[in-house]
Amino acid sequence: MKKILCVLIVLMVVGGVVFAGGQGEKKSTQKTVGFSLWTMEYTFFQAVEKGVRDACKDLGYTYVMIDQNGKADKMVNDLNSLVGQKVDGIVITPVDPGAIGPAVQKARDAKIPVVCADIGKSGPVNALLISNNFKGGQMAMEFIDKTLKAKGVTSKKVGVGTVQPQWTYARGRGDGFIAKAKELGYTVASELIVQNPTAEGGYDTMQQMMSAVPDLAAVFYCSGREAVGAANAIKAADKPIIVVGYNGDPEEIQAMRDGIMAADIAQQPYNIGYESVKLLQKIFAGEKYEDAVVPVEVALLTPDTIDKFQADYEAKMKK
């Protein structure tokens, strides 16, 4: 009886606030963009978020952001929450792109366009903005080839630390690297998935690679923080293995300044976020985008070019 009373109290309060909430709500004429983000823990995603936020401010949209906290089920719930808030458009950086399908369908059924900013897509999204990952992987191998030749290294063995299968677009980095490696006559002697997508995971995977292939000449990691971990493992083992990473985060730039990482393929997360909202603007204006993939260019970062890159990055983040 007491428990039933408790449930009734909660229901009465819920009913009361919902009733109160339904009174006198006036819909603003300003468009609202909802942004669902994987996590704010990493600098890459902080830059994506800044890009989305700045674009909303510049284009005069109201901005609503929800952090998925790296959880797929929360990601879906957050998407549903944005649909419930009747936002005008959604940008999402999904922690698990394969799991957004049903929620994206709900959004589209409610006439809300959905643009994915990086990672991947599933379901009836309007578009995905993502770095040209395949080309980035190729650029990494081209740099390694040039560097090994300059150093007179004869070993043709390279390794790749790749990402988990559900991040299908990020896996393009490894695919591009492997394709270029084969074209240039190299052997991919080790290809490992970094299960723990952190610096610790990169460190651990690199130790496995060095044990399995003692004469490894170079390695490419599809994610920057893992590359930093790998670089530290190489430094600890005192081996002359060249490391190239992918992302362009401050941790990788520091690793290059410290001399433990040779190069990095820099994405432009701020631009990915910013352009995602500009794409929404086009969709609001009536342009048709359905399941489109919009590539964003990447750049090769070396110790010579990191100062300018970092200055540009800091200028955007401080804006």
Next chain:
Amino acid sequence: MRKVGALKWAAGRWDSFGLPFLVALLLLVFSLLSSPFRSVYNLVSNLSFASLVAIGSIGMVFCIMSGDFDISIGSMSALAGVLGASMVARIGGPAAMLVTVALATLCGFVNGVFVTKLRIPAFITTLGMQFVYRALAYIYTTNTPVYIKDPFWLSIGSGSVLGIPFPVVLMVLCFGAAVYVLRKTPFGRYVIAVGTNRNAAMLSGINVDLVKNAVFTLVGFFVGIATVVTASYLGSVNPGMTGQGYEFQVITVVVLGGTALSGGNGNLLGAFFAALFITYMQNGLGLKQVNSYWQYVATGMVLIFAVGINRLKSAILGQRET
């Protein structure tokens, strides 16, 4: 004197009314602070979302009441989910859902066998099986997500009965059945007896091993149901991501709900309200754009507060601490 009397009155009613009161207060506060929060859509969809943890917590309440706990449930969910989802094409959605529940139940049973027959402590057993189940999920799927296309299965997460989301209906039914079993059946009394004093339970003729095995099997059963709902919600099961951190979410909810980690004392409806509290709190904080790091702090403080309140209540009432 009046102040002490009022404290004792409040402390005496905390188990029954404490969490429902806090849930109501939370709803009121966030509704005043955030207009998106108080929309029907938001409140109902989060009630549905809360069911993912709430249903899984039912078996854990029994487990913790019996004096053990199971930290393999996240991996169990991943394994059962990928195996069940992969069978949709062969046996159809409804049968595949039953297979998912059956597989998770089997996993729970296996845990129970290791604990009762091999006498391996539950913490070690379920810690080890956490790795085994997850690894099997990876091996079976070659680390690739399994997508659910079956309309019936997908409708579980998005469908409704008389306007009430189906996951909510399922949650209520599961809790109703569990409360009945705990309060009205001999099994429920045996679980409490085993958790309170295992030796005394044995001496009074209770087959402790059978009860423990049944409890672990129950954990698997309810995790299986939660997995079916979660898979429907997400439209896929991912061997690497499904169930990550699930055991800690469930144990948080169970402890916040008033079930004592020492065993013997449990609160099923407390777990239900705790799931609502955590879900709505995270929803409200998210809608108010509170930094996600502070959300983690809030969740941790809530758990500490819950344990602290229980101890304070015991002290006020002069009860033995649990």
